[in-house]
């Protein structure tokens with residue numbers, strides 16, 4: 166891999182005044198099913214796009230999505246973030262409750278913990294898979310973990326069974342927001358935790374544009390979740406605790422259901438795009454995050470993540486800018502524990518110690534040299550994008 170100093174002086178790069186490799190960024194698949202437009206129009210003509218307690222399209226979506234994951238029930242929310250927050254609330258997470266959290270994940274999982282005033286207990290990331298490490302016992306040691314909130318990041322699969330048992334957590338919530346259709350040991354992700362939580366925002370495989378789905382079993386979780394997401398009202402009148410309006414709308418439910426019906430083809434298409442990139446990066450000797458060796462799983466790739474050589478730490482943001490200038494849609498995710506508000510907040514609550522300081526250092530070092538390319542493009546575009554990225558990095 167070329168040294169960042171060498172690349173930064175390369176005059177042929179668009180960021181340094183050269184000609185961009187591509188005229189524009191590749192076409193991006195947002196996941197919205199355009200063929201659902203007539204159904205949406207017909208719904209609007211009924212003038213009933215929202216129902217108190219959820220409408221018929223939401224209910225059909227909930228039933229079909231729950232069945233897909235092999236659960237009794239689902240609740241359709243207006244965002245993935247809302248779904249994560251009701252999931253934690255439904256399990257009884259409250260002020261100061263220790264919630265073990267994979268640092269490998271999207272910021273919404275941490276935000277949900279913050280807004281419930283719960284205590285995050287960060288779990289580190291394995292550098293080869295960029296998923297939460299399997300054995301987390303040493304990281305939760307001494308903390309009575311109530312719930313483990315673990316993300317299947319990039320559409321790859323975390324071994325949530327191993328994490329749950331080593332964490333000592335009573336409950337497990339899986340954030341499968343990027344991993345609809347992925348499996349672990351032959352079962353869908355989202356079927357292991359008390360609650361499987363799935364974002365339905367744009368680009369997600371079962372996208373509503375804006376939406377989120379939780380899957381779970383039994384009436385107790387259902388009651389708490391729906392009440393919380395419905396102004397805290399269990400009946401029509403009285404609020405039993407302070408809640409939110411978090412339910413999904415009927416327009417969004419139509420879009421999500423249309424996407425759900427295409428899920429197998431969508432997973433295959435995203436995986437074909439990821440495979441096209443993996444082949445090129447493997448040939449170039451560039452490391453990509455992949456499933457753990459020996460773990461029985463099938464990812465549904467959302468992003469392909471490149472782990473750059475160590476000398477790239479501190480230069481990754483420049484590289485993302487350089488790639489975008491070439492017409493290559495590079496992106497990155499930060500270490501959650503490294504976000505500027507986290508340490509001051511946890512310190513003020515007395516939750517920051519040596520363990521946190523250590524994880525902060527190792528997570529930053531890893532995520533600061535990670536770069537991602539989305540799979541929301543054709544395999545042809547993926548091939549030219551990956552080849553150009555490899556050429557840039559290898560010279």
Ligand SMILES: *Cc1c(COP(=O)(O)O)cnc(C)c1O
Pocket residue numbers: 244245246247270271273274316318340341342343364365366375376377
């Ligand atoms: C997108 C996403 C979310 C948040 O969903 P929103 O619908 O954007 O609120 C949560 N977790 C993961 C893993 C995601 O990718």
